[in-house]
Amino acid sequence: MHTRHSLTDRIEENLIAALLGLMTVVTFANVVARYLFNSNILWALEVTVYMFGWLVLLGASYAVKKRAHLGVDAILNMVSAPVRRVMALFSVACCLIFSLLLLKGAWDYWSVFAELPPTTGRWFPTGFEWDARGQGWYEVQDIPMIAPLKFLEELLNYGESYEKIPKAIPYLVLPVSMLLLVFRFLQVAVGIWQGRVDRLVASHEVEDELHTVRAQQGEHD
Template structure:
């Protein structure tokens, strides 16, 4: 139940951030090229919103298997070894997330103590940078889910986006469409 709530919240936040970035950039372009002016805070707001989008998107990408990876050798392994390789990769991901969590927490603590605000907005910088620990906690949750799936046998490892397979599938579809168009053109030409 809690994970379902987190999944839905994460999807909604990613969608909101994408819309916000798009609207801010559009507004800045219109202000700059139509009215020959601009809004001073939009560039900074877009930058921080993009950071939020990327870190929420990283965790969302792990959840849906959208990240690209090189797993040719792992796919050649037998199932038990593939699962072990997946668990080792997840352990390394936990180490990576722990390092970033500790570093971002120290940085946020420093920003809080110093009391620095953003350059163009009257918002404390530590608030804008809160996405760093939030994003890496979400990644830890995703990796924990994936690790549990591997341990319980529901998954055999990371399910990465397979660009090669998707490209071949698209090429086959295009070839079929072209063949259908050619046969339709030949049938139309033959009937004349």
């Protein structure tokens, strides 16, 4: 169990780090091109925006997994353990409902770009709208099509070639990240129900930093 968790941690952390690193490299390259060569990488800004979106959306679910979101637990610390458990279950239930709504909205927005049916129903899915018109021909604004993605022309664009990459590619993060968010909240809910944790978030970054500083000062004294 520990090995599996470590492996998933490394995958998520490396992906987030790679996105952050690529954002830095692309932005730096564009600055160099502009100020040293009086040129411009046309697709650099759009790539950076999409990578930032991936970074934030994937990072949100990872922070839930690590219980790293900031939260106010002053009231939780004042009540008894049974009351704290009930409050925590109520909080995670609200988060689950909200994340499920986000998942439905994310799927409905992305699916038409991927030539897949969006769901029916205003709030929660009641089925699939199979007659919905696909929008797989929609392209991004600046990012050019690359050879490894050419197979998507048959799947999404009726064999017609893409000049830019289809929107289905960068927008894929929407349903994926929301599905991860639902899964992470479910994990927290199970942990609270089983008594392994007693709250939804447990981030005390300032306290931890102060404790570290005090410990360092104590070593020097």
